[in-house]
Amino acid sequence: MLYNYACANEKSGNYNTALTFFQFASKLKLNWTDALFGEAVTHFKIKNYGEAERCILKALKSYKGTDALENFEVMQYFKAMVYKKLKDYPKAKR
Numbered sequence: 588m589l590y591n592y593a594c595a596n597e598k599s600g601n602y603n604t605a606l607t608f609f610q611f612a613s614k615l616k617l618n619w620t621d622a623l624f625g626e627a628v629t630h631f632k633i634k635n636y637g638e639a640e641r642c643i644l645k646a647l648k649s650y651k652g653t654d655a656l657e658n659f660e661v662m663q664y665f666k667a668m669v670y671k672k673l674k675d676y677p678k679a680k681r
Contacts, residue, residue, distance in 0.1 A: 589615065590622055597629050605629045618649040621656050627665065636672045643669055 593608035606629050612622035627642035643666045650659055670679035 590619075590625070593622070593625055597625060597632070602629050602633050618645065620646050620650050620654060623649065624655075624657055624662055624665075627669070631665075631669060631672070634672075636669055639669045640666075640673065 589608050589612040593605045593612060596602075596608065597605035606626060609622045609626035609629060613619050613626065616622070623642050623646035627639045627646060630636070630639035630642060643662060647659070647662055647666065650662065652659070667679045670676070
């Protein structure tokens with residue numbers, strides 16, 4: 588429920604509320620990939636690329652294919668986009 592509320596807020600542009608609820612969801616279900624990925628995307632949208640990097644790396648580390656809504660390749664691509672925004676081009680290469 589917290590995750591869905593966070594997603595709805597992220598889609599509506601209520602980024603601070605979305606971040607709060609993605610973080611709650613990740614604490615209730617420790618290192619939940621989807622909540623971490625949602626948090627990473629939200630940080631990216633508000634141009635907080637350092638936090639987006641932290642969250643996407645944690646999401647990829649905790650990834651379990653049967654537990655995640657997003658697939659691993661999409662998250663890897665997102666990680667490359669974050670590195671591009673951080674101007675860390677060697678890490679941005681796939």
